[in-house]
Amino acid sequence: MNDPRQRDLGTLLRREFEGPVADDGFSDRVMRRLPPRRSLRWPLWLGLSMGAGAAGWALAQTPLLRVGWQEWLAGQFSAAGIGMWLMSMGIAWLVAAWALSADASR
DSSP: OOOHHHHHHHHHHHHHOOSOOOOTTHHHHHHHHSOOOOOOOHHHHHHHHHHHHHHHHHHHTOHHHHHHHHHHHHTOOOHHHHHHHHHHHHHHHHHHHHHHHHHHTO
């Protein structure tokens, strides 16, 4: 819970704010001197590939995956085939959401 005095102070400051404070270009000079932001993509791809490999290895030993895959390729939909389809779509949506959120945070 926020302190009521803190909320009142925030409201007062917002009401009295007249715009940016003149700093004679100080902020611009500081921003120009900052080094460019480095992008570390290798941990993302390493984690994604290790997670996919571990999931594939764990699921390769279950008969549900094998049966679902065979029925999916044959065009016959059973509980295993539908489960396979739902799992694939769920993983695809999760990866897409993760990629979009990682790109939006930069």
